[in-house]
Amino acid sequence: MKGTFGRTVKLGISSLLLHKLRSLLTTLGVLFGTSSVIAMLAIGEGASEEAQEQIRQLGSNNVILRSVKPREDFATGASQSVRVLSYGLTEDDLGRISDTFPGVARVVPVREIYEEVRYSDRALNPRVMATLPVYREVTGRVVSEGRFLTDQDELGVSNVCVLSYDAARKLFPVSSPIGEQVKIGADYYTCVGVTLDHVRQQADSAGAGKSTAEVFIPLETGRKWYGSMQVKLRAGSREMEEVELHEIVVEVEDPINVEMVANACREMLSRNHKQGDYEIVVPLELLMRAEETKRIFNIVLGSIASISLLVGGIGIMNVMLATVTERTREIGIRRALGAKRRHIVAQFLVECVVLSVGGGLLGVALGLATPLVVEHYAEMRTIITPTAPLLAFLISSGVGVLFGIYPAWRAATMDPVEALRHE
Amino acid sequence: MTDSNSKPVAELVGVVREYRMGTNLVRALDDFSFTFGRGEYWAVMGSSGSGKSTLLNVLGCIDRPSQGDYLIDGISTKSLDDDQLSEVRGRKLGFVFQSYNLIPQLNVLENIMVPLFYQDDPPADGEERARKLAERVGLSQRLDHKPTELSGGQQQRVAIARALVNHPALILADEATGNLDSATALEILALFDELHAEGRTIVLVTHEPDVGERAQHVLRLKDGKIESVRRGQNSAAGARA
Numbered sequence: 001m002k003g004t005f006g007r008t009v010k011l012g013i014s015s016l017l018l019h020k021l022r023s024l025l026t027t028l029g030v031l032f033g034t035s036s037v038i039a040m041l042a043i044g045e046g047a048s049e050e051a052q053e054q055i056r057q058l059g060s061n062n063v064i065l066r067s068v069k070p071r072e073d074f075a076t077g078a079s080q081s082v083r084v085l086s087y088g089l090t091e092d093d094l095g096r097i098s099d100t101f102p103g104v105a106r107v108v109p110v111r112e113i114y115e116e117v118r119y120s121d122r123a124l125n126p127r128v129m130a131t132l133p134v135y136r137e138v139t140g141r142v143v144s145e146g147r148f149l150t151d152q153d154e155l156g157v158s159n160v161c162v163l164s165y166d167a168a169r170k171l172f173p174v175s176s177p178i179g180e181q182v183k184i185g186a187d188y189y190t191c192v193g194v195t196l197d198h199v200r201q202q203a204d205s206a207g208a209g210k211s212t213a214e215v216f217i218p219l220e221t222g223r224k225w226y227g228s229m230q231v232k233l234r235a236g237s238r239e240m241e242e243v244e245l246h247e248i249v250v251e252v253e254d255p256i257n258v259e260m261v262a263n264a265c266r267e268m269l270s271r272n273h274k275q276g277d278y279e280i281v282v283p284l285e286l287l288m289r290a291e292e293t294k295r296i297f298n299i300v301l302g303s304i305a306s307i308s309l310l311v312g313g314i315g316i317m318n319v320m321l322a323t324v325t326e327r328t329r330e331i332g333i334r335r336a337l338g339a340k341r342r343h344i345v346a347q348f349l350v351e352c353v354v355l356s357v358g359g360g361l362l363g364v365a366l367g368l369a370t371p372l373v374v375e376h377y378a379e380m381r382t383i384i385t386p387t388a389p390l391l392a393f394l395i396s397s398g399v400g401v402l403f404g405i406y407p408a409w410r411a412a413t414m415d416p417v418e419a420l421r422h423e
Numbered sequence: 424m425t426d427s428n429s430k431p432v433a434e435l436v437g438v439v440r441e442y443r444m445g446t447n448l449v450r451a452l453d454d455f456s457f458t459f460g461r462g463e464y465w466a467v468m469g470s471s472g473s474g475k476s477t478l479l480n481v482l483g484c485i486d487r488p489s490q491g492d493y494l495i496d497g498i499s500t501k502s503l504d505d506d507q508l509s510e511v512r513g514r515k516l517g518f519v520f521q522s523y524n525l526i527p528q529l530n531v532l533e534n535i536m537v538p539l540f541y542q543d544d545p546p547a548d549g550e551e552r553a554r555k556l557a558e559r560v561g562l563s564q565r566l567d568h569k570p571t572e573l574s575g576g577q578q579q580r581v582a583i584a585r586a587l588v589n590h591p592a593l594i595l596a597d598e599a600t601g602n603l604d605s606a607t608a609l610e611i612l613a614l615f616d617e618l619h620a621e622g623r624t625i626v627l628v629t630h631e632p633d634v635g636e637r638a639q640h641v642l643r644l645k646d647g648k649i650e651s652v653r654r655g656q657n658s659a660a661g662a663r664a
């Protein structure tokens with residue numbers, strides 16, 4: 001029995017080798033179908049993983065409120081070169097959330113300072129944030145060197161700062177920043193620590209371009225030196241902005257309540273900020289939306305892949321039908337010499353499966369190579385899950401069997417006498 | 424020609440084979456009853472369209488009678504299904520065709536072995552048998568040649584070896600020499616004479632009177648019926664001489 005099978009496969013391959021070009025062209029359909037499934041899955045998986053990681057870094061337990069410059073243009077009197085724009089979240093909002101909202105664990109205010117940061121002859125425009133020590137825990141910042149801000153810093157209104165890796169690297173390309181005096185605006189701050197970059201925890205060379213430079217100072221220090229009124233230089237014109245708080249990070253105790261807290265914030269803000277000068281970011285909702293997007297993406301991808309595999313399958317069927325007609329005589333001979341119907345079915349089915357499995361294997365190879373090329377040239381992350389090549393391969397072999405059945409059946413049910421008379 | 428088995432090799436009982444041509448029926452075999460005895464060498468002759476090929480197809484179990492029964496080696500084929508009929512072909516019959524009908528992808532050795540591939544339990548010594556037969560028909564030097572690399576006469580020798588590999592009860596040949604020049608045809612006919620001398624049963628369809636003369640017995644057909652039967656005496660011995 002085993003011998004028969006081996007012989008059938010060998011025979012199938014040798015029949016296919018009689019028409020090398022035709023066999024190769026037939027496999028192309030399956031080849032591209034399979035490889036595109038794998039490549040697209042890998043790219044899609046990579047993109048969604050990247051998006052999810054970014055969202056997760058915002059903290060899936062958090063609700064983030066941000067001040068947004070209102071859309072209405074106040075500068076109707078265009079001649080005025082100095083104007084004051086007052087908007088955004090307030091200390092009152094902060095108080096209401098921390099005092100009255102159920103389910104809230106911690107609330108962290110953030111003020112942004114629009115100042116340049118300098119060290120010796122190097123200057124940088126990072127995001128300078130005046131915030132509380134708990135900011136690190138709530139947002140999951142990781143300290144790689146030194147320490148983060150402390151309550152002492154806060155109480156003592158100290159002139160200390162913590163740099164993100166990106167900021168540290170740019171200001172101190174060779175030495176350690178710890179203990180050095182960094183100038184923020186007009187004042188000097190002692191650098192006490194360095195955190196890992198947030199967008200990508202790893203400070204590898206590929207990720208560095210995407211991370212943002214950040215500098216943290218104690219909240220009280222920020223209040224004391226910079227007040228709530230700040231000058232922002234923009235496109236040549238000076239602009240006065242009055243913003244009490246730029247961001248409020250609300251940490252929710254239990255993930256189940258994120259939705260509830262988010263809605264409470266929405267309602268409270270919409271009551272108190274008719275200007276619409278805020279936005280609410282709920283990472284958990286983003287995460288869910290990202291997952292939904294991924295699901296839809298997979299469905300679309302699946303449909304495209306099935307269509308391309310269908311086309312490949314039809315290609316195989318077409319060629320096999322031609323082959324069966326071409327080899328009618330051979331079928332007649334084999335039947336006359338004692339071949340049963342199942343032998344003929346097996347013979348042609350094996351050829352289809354060899355074609356589609358061959359195409360499938362080549363397709364897996366191409367499909368594994370494509371993401372590497374994409375990753376290299378498009379700087380996109382790709383993830384090849386082990387199931388993808390396996391699935392693609394199984395489906396492509398299945399296609400061979402499915403589309404081979406009809407031609408094989410046609411061959412097997414031929415009348416031997418008619419078949420022998422053919423041509 | 425000693426007969427250990429009393430059953431005839433092939434027995435046709437009231438066989439009718441009809442073809443429908445539009446509205447009217449053509450009877451390619453018309454109430455045909457005949458018995459081919461074991462070890463006999465028959466030439467089947469008759470004009471074109473007389474039913475020779477149809478008879479051979481029925482004898483070879485690749486065509487079924489519309490009516491009547493056909494017994495091969497004592498087995499009635501009437502109630503056999505397609506698989507069983509295929510098995511009968513693979514075990515009991517050897518075919519030699521006018522146009523050789525070798526399988527192009529296979530080499531000489533593989534071609535000779537084809538009938539064994541499909542048997543329900545193929546013999547273990549298949550390859551040895553095939554080699555011996557190739558030697559017998561003078562092709563032991565060409566075992567790995569493809570059919571396209573052989574002359575017509577050589578191809579027909581392969582076909583004859585293939586028809587013998589399963590030790591068939593009945594060897595059927597339809598115009599086996601029809602495509603060959605007369606010298607090569609004589610070589611092939613000499614092979615048939617040898618097979619007959621060994622006691623094999625052969626039914627050979629031919630147009631050529633010379634070929635018919637060499638056979639032991641001659642059956643003439645006309646319009647699907649037997650026109651005449653001429654039994655010879657001792658052609659086997661004659662062939663050997």
Ligand SMILES: Nc1ncnc2c1ncn2[C@@H]1O[C@H](COP(=O)(O)OP(=O)(O)OP(=O)(O)O)[C@@H](O)[C@H]1O
Pocket residue numbers: 442443444449450451469470471472473474475476477478
């Ligand atoms: N498939 C078929 N369909 C219709 N009629 C057929 C078919 N096969 C054979 N016949 C008819 O049956 C009759 C006998 O045909 P057969 O092929 O047996 O003749 P033959 O004696 O072998 O002739 P030839 O010497 O030309 O080979 C003919 O009248 C032929 O037309």
Ligand SMILES: [Mg+2]
Pocket residue numbers: 475476477
């Ligand atoms: Mg004929």
